[in-house]
Amino acid sequence: MASPINSKSAREKLKPRREPYWSRIQTGLYVGYRKPEEGDGTWIARRRADDGKQQYHALGTFADYDQAVKAATQWANALDAGVSAKGMTVKQACKHYVSHLSLHKGKASASDAEGRFRRLVDDAPLGRIDLAKLRTSDLTAWLSKQVELDEDDAEDEEDLRRAKDSANRNLASLKAALNLAMKDRLVATDAGWKTVSKFRDVGRRRNAFLPLHQRTALVEACPEDLQRLVKAMLLTAARPGELANANAQHFDRDQGTLALEGKTGYRVVTLSTAAMAFFDECAKNKIGNAPILATDFGQRWNKDMWKKPFREAAKTAKLPTTAVLYSLRHTAISEMIADGMDSFIVAKLAGTSTAMIDEHYGHLRHDKTRARLDAVALL
Template identity: 55%
Template structure:
């Protein structure tokens, strides 16, 4: 007996039962619908095994309607006809296969890198447990967005996008290998998910000395103190915001910081020491070294809008954010001839990161010194 599954009203009129109602698409291929007692029903595909009188089935789950069920049924049947497995391979399994492939075809370090990414972001996560043939573009996009640092400033966001792009590249490589191995018929579930643009843009210190002076002139007293400190130290904004008066050693000229890299001790320039001594005057050791206009410790929410207004008033590019000041200071150190290792230590980062983002300045400086030498 023919069953109408095309409309929602027709499906709702069916009597709930355990066995699905099937509609024949063509000889040997059916799309089925299991009517639930309550809630939305589920879809199932049925195919007559070639050369037999028995059927094989494929659960399609909850879908948008009849048209999607027909499309997935046809895709499944087509994949079987082409010799593509219809076993419920998960993203987890695909990623494991890719790691094995990397160990065989590439270096151990490369394999260890992607394995670490999968351990952090795929294995044990919803995206990892998802059957490959049910992976949709929105699933991968949601996974990508979840990796972004939305609590940070613009530079934090850029860096998190850069990292997310590398993670996406690793997962898409694993998925593409599955496509090549005929574990799935199409790459429609991930092909259109693209990396974030301009996420790996090299950091530069793009504020000239006159521009810095104009910026400081448009800051109130407390904000100017924060801006000046960052320009004098190349510290992260959060590190100086966390600093207490007691963290400043006036005799040794050092500052103990607590932040992204844990606790560390940095040496200050004479100018920075004298400036911070003034900020620490008449304050208890446990008090914040720098405060906002209300005497409270600085945080991202209290400086972000005020700094943006100062940038606008100074007619500087919108891309200038608080984190830019750290990049300006690092650039000036490198251009001034300070050793890369020392700059990395003061800034609380690695020499690799310094070379990657500021190495061009070191080359300019070296070239200037070479040009000053009479070779011939």
């Protein structure tokens, strides 16, 4: 006997009701069609478990009967393979992964992943999606949203590159969580995320290095207040935001140090003799919480204030179009490494890791070492 739901015309003749119209696929396995008062109908699968209890699974909407049968069969086969019959959301999969990390990798790894998921998954629409219904487009949209920077809010290519690099790390953590869910048979397939690719060429070595003649031209092209910020970056290799946050009280004349606080926390950096003289001049007639570097109007610097003046100065100095304020930090680190400073010391001064120094500036150390090797008669 023909099923009342195996053709579109047959389904259209059905009376709307909450209870699905069922069609047997094979022994113990059925696919059902729920006819609503209006709109598209939905499909559901049903099977009898080994313990005799009925198991149900919402399949969603399909254009035809055969697609619903295929989905129901895949669900049943996944259960036979050991996949959990209970649905799991992306958020729950992330919690499952954090527990796994805590047990096998330690608290630090678990805390890092937990923080990413709390910021980007837990309260996002993505977090509420059932793993079995997760689509590639859901994950792609989630990834793209992380780099939706307004052009005026990004430090040109450098900000966008860093945003993409960060998004790649977030994607790696999420895919690790989803892959663990599949490994632990909490979902039948990885089709929803397997083909989602990370952003390419965003972890590459920085290339906006400014040689001495360009640095000199830039300083001369800057208005006096921006000139002080530019010089401070070149003398310390600090991030611009860290210098903008620094107060007069953070400069210790006796010790020759400057306390900075930013994305990597609080640190006290040693200043060169030239830097000590520079900050001593900047701190004149300033006390307490007064910004040690300020605009001509006495305001604390921020990205919106330095962006346009820097672009104009860079254009006047005929710098490469890739040059941004952050390029000065890269330039200072490059010069320190090229001059033979130990990467551990440079990392402490710049507020970064030795791994980052070796990854992005190691080539400079090799060049320096090669020059020294060339001076040694080995053969």
